[in-house]
Amino acid sequence: MKGVKGFIALLILFSILFIPAEPVSAEDGSALQRVQDQGVLVVGTSADFPPFEFYAVVDGERQVVGMDMMIAQKIADDLGVELQIQDIGFDSLLPALEARNVDVVIAGMTPTAERRRNVDFSDIYFRTFQNIMIRAEDEDIYDSIESLRGLTVGVQSGSLQEELAEQIPDAEIMSLTDLNDLLLALKTNRIEAIVMQGPNAEAHAGHDEDLHTFVGGFEMDDDDQGSAIAFRKGEDSLVDAVNESLAEIKEQNLIEEYLAKAGEYMAQTELDEDGEEIEAGFIASYWEYFLDGTLITLLISASAVFFGLILGSLLALMRLSKVFLVKQLATAYVEFVRGTPLLIQVMFIYFASGMFFNLPALTAGIIAVSLNSGAYIAEIIRSGINSVNKGQDEAARSLGMSKNDSMRYIVFPQALKNIWPALGNEFITIIKESSIVSVIGVGELIFQTRVVRSISFQGILPLFITMLIYFALTFSLTKLLNFYEGRMNHD
Amino acid sequence: MIKVNHLKKSFGKNEVLKDINEEFSQGEVVVVIGPSGSGKSTFLRCLNLLEEPSDGEIVFEGTTLTGLNEKDLNQLRQKMGMVFQQFNLFPHKTAKQNLTIAPVKSKGVDKHQADQTAVKLLRQVGLGDKEDAYPASLSGGQQQRVAIARALAMDPDVMLFDEPTSALDPEMVGEVLKVMKDLAQSGMTMVVVTHEMGFAREVADRVLFMDDGYIVESGTPDMIFSNPQNERTQDFLSKVL
Numbered sequence A: 001m002k003g004v005k006g007f008i009a010l011l012i013l014f015s016i017l018f019i020p021a022e023p024v025s026a027e028d029g030s031a032l033q034r035v036q037d038q039g040v041l042v043v044g045t046s047a048d049f050p051p052f053e054f055y056a057v058v059d060g061e062r063q064v065v066g067m068d069m070m071i072a073q074k075i076a077d078d079l080g081v082e083l084q085i086q087d088i089g090f091d092s093l094l095p096a097l098e099a100r101n102v103d104v105v106i107a108g109m110t111p112t113a114e115r116r117r118n119v120d121f122s123d124i125y126f127r128t129f130q131n132i133m134i135r136a137e138d139e140d141i142y143d144s145i146e147s148l149r150g151l152t153v154g155v156q157s158g159s160l161q162e163e164l165a166e167q168i169p170d171a172e173i174m175s176l177t178d179l180n181d182l183l184l185a186l187k188t189n190r191i192e193a194i195v196m197q198g199p200n201a202e203a204h205a206g207h208d209e210d211l212h213t214f215v216g217g218f219e220m221d222d223d224d225q226g227s228a229i230a231f232r233k234g235e236d237s238l239v240d241a242v243n244e245s246l247a248e249i250k251e252q253n254l255i256e257e258y259l260a261k262a263g264e265y266m267a268q269t270e271l272d273e274d275g276e277e278i279e280a281g282f283i284a285s286y287w288e289y290f291l292d293g294t295l296i297t298l299l300i301s302a303s304a305v306f307f308g309l310i311l312g313s314l315l316a317l318m319r320l321s322k323v324f325l326v327k328q329l330a331t332a333y334v335e336f337v338r339g340t341p342l343l344i345q346v347m348f349i350y351f352a353s354g355m356f357f358n359l360p361a362l363t364a365g366i367i368a369v370s371l372n373s374g375a376y377i378a379e380i381i382r383s384g385i386n387s388v389n390k391g392q393d394e395a396a397r398s399l400g401m402s403k404n405d406s407m408r409y410i411v412f413p414q415a416l417k418n419i420w421p422a423l424g425n426e427f428i429t430i431i432k433e434s435s436i437v438s439v440i441g442v443g444e445l446i447f448q449t450r451v452v453r454s455i456s457f458q459g460i461l462p463l464f465i466t467m468l469i470y471f472a473l474t475f476s477l478t479k480l481l482n483f484y485e486g487r488m489n490h491d
Numbered sequence B: 001m002i003k004v005n006h007l008k009k010s011f012g013k014n015e016v017l018k019d020i021n022e023e024f025s026q027g028e029v030v031v032v033i034g035p036s037g038s039g040k041s042t043f044l045r046c047l048n049l050l051e052e053p054s055d056g057e058i059v060f061e062g063t064t065l066t067g068l069n070e071k072d073l074n075q076l077r078q079k080m081g082m083v084f085q086q087f088n089l090f091p092h093k094t095a096k097q098n099l100t101i102a103p104v105k106s107k108g109v110d111k112h113q114a115d116q117t118a119v120k121l122l123r124q125v126g127l128g129d130k131e132d133a134y135p136a137s138l139s140g141g142q143q144q145r146v147a148i149a150r151a152l153a154m155d156p157d158v159m160l161f162d163e164p165t166s167a168l169d170p171e172m173v174g175e176v177l178k179v180m181k182d183l184a185q186s187g188m189t190m191v192v193v194t195h196e197m198g199f200a201r202e203v204a205d206r207v208l209f210m211d212d213g214y215i216v217e218s219g220t221p222d223m224i225f226s227n228p229q230n231e232r233t234q235d236f237l238s239k240v241l
């Protein structure tokens, strides 16, 4: 099996390229220096967690606000640097930190023993409590941990609450990534309760009369009751500097001030009580999120199609080459990319690149989706080229055209026509699959939908709108492709 | 003009051409006949190196083609037009574009001039009104005439035909043979593989009979058709005539 050899060679090549010989870590005293040298503090957060971090319109511009962000601003001011906020999915925050995509993580994060194994934490800046969220109609039935015995309880995956939920006797636990999905599951009776961080639960219950929450009374370690800022291991100088700011915040009782301010931002997003007006008001309030998301989705898809076509053509020609090594290299690439999930590729490119230079999430996303679609397009093009009658190339060569000219002017244009429908399918797939880049915090359509769901406290309507937008995109693309297919048809 | 020395060609273990020696001179019209599978197409395709010979050499206008580099070979192929049984017109190009693409892209002929030549050649094959037609809208006979014009557009010194009328409906054979006859009369050097014995008798300067990878017999049409020497030639002709 020669293909296997090429494949292994490619794997080795990948490892050499992407895995540094020794872990880059622990620059004693220099972490603080580094941040001050670069003049900005890059803070990673997951902005679907009011009142800690969420989106609001400030001075006509949407930005991430909340208590944590005010703390971040104070820290940046104390360090004398600019603040830059990167909104990433909660699951991806610590990997992003370790991969150097961000300097610190401030996301209402609890410094559990498990997390402490991989990262360092600041002092606890906010003592919190853990709540149980239920449907308002069940207010009289469920009032304690014990009352939930044997029922289905939802938690955010990878969270502290996931561990706490085990204290509910015989409970069946359902873990989801997105808090909004949990709330939706609760409202649609799929689960009976959610274990949620206290202030966050209160924020939601306060905006939704169908929800009710109470303090859970879970047994917790001291550590588990607070939020702290996460750092890469060994960056003590930075930790110390941040702790100083935190101490000041505590001294001056700034947290309360911050929370009050966050409450004001949340009030902005409040909606009408009346059912019908909600819908009109909904579009009016959030259309910008959908527009932004749609534009970014289009940008990613268009770039991926463009670069994917170039890369795909190149790979297809390499696979048709007579040179063994060239052919095997392309084959290995195609097989490898098609044999691994796009999700992993996106995360790999984003995090692996973070070890060397700071690639913006959008760029990383575009690169990953392009590299991925290139492999699929290569296969489509190759089959298209093979589908062109051999006599076409022979006729061209008999006229004295070179191999390249024959490919370029005679074979390729015909191949393109043959594969147009398959290419169209691939383009539509790209539009839909590009949503995966939301995991690294790229603000495309799915990401914005998540944002809207968290700030509007609406579960289903944003999903429905997003579905319509995707359909409008793919449907018009289909029409456009059909139009061009018609124009190419001379038979 | 073309000299073939000890040409051999095998596909895997199947030896299709077994030591062929032949010479085609300037202005000569040679018709190649023989039973199916005898190697006629392979022989023709070896002449312009569409098939790579396994052994022996092809010399064209003083240059040895076998073993020549890609670039020089492309240049020399421009001087050897070829017409295929299946026409092989470029379906995504109009008749005129079929004639201009190679001169413009590979020979560096000026676009305007190539257009003029194309129009002239299409008229010459009786298709002056089909410039902008796509191949799919043309009949088989018309397509083959465009294919001939396409080869002529490169201004070749020799034309190779591989059964140019075999894929045609009978009523269209005549129009293509007519074009070929005119071409022969204009002095073009031609090598024609065909089953059209009438054409061979009328137009050919020389007829080659191929069987089982050898050129078994060669002579004027009169000699071959009226007085074949070899037993296999006699056998073949008794079946087709």
Ligand SMILES: Nc1ncnc2c1ncn2[C@@H]1O[C@H](COP(=O)(O)OP(=O)(O)OP(=O)(O)O)[C@@H](O)[C@H]1O
Pocket (backbone or CB within 6 Å): B011, B014, B016, B034, B035, B036, B037, B038, B039, B040, B041, B042, B043
């Ligand atoms: N590309 C190829 N690969 C393998 N074998 C081939 C190839 N081309 C031709 N052959 C074989 O070579 C032999 C001669 O074929 P060729 O096409 O030259 O015969 P022909 O005289 O032109 O026959 P016909 O009158 O049927 O066209 C046949 O046995 C054929 O199967």
Ligand SMILES: [Mg+2]
Pocket (backbone or CB within 6 Å): B040, B041, B042, B162, B163
């Ligand atoms: Mg043949």
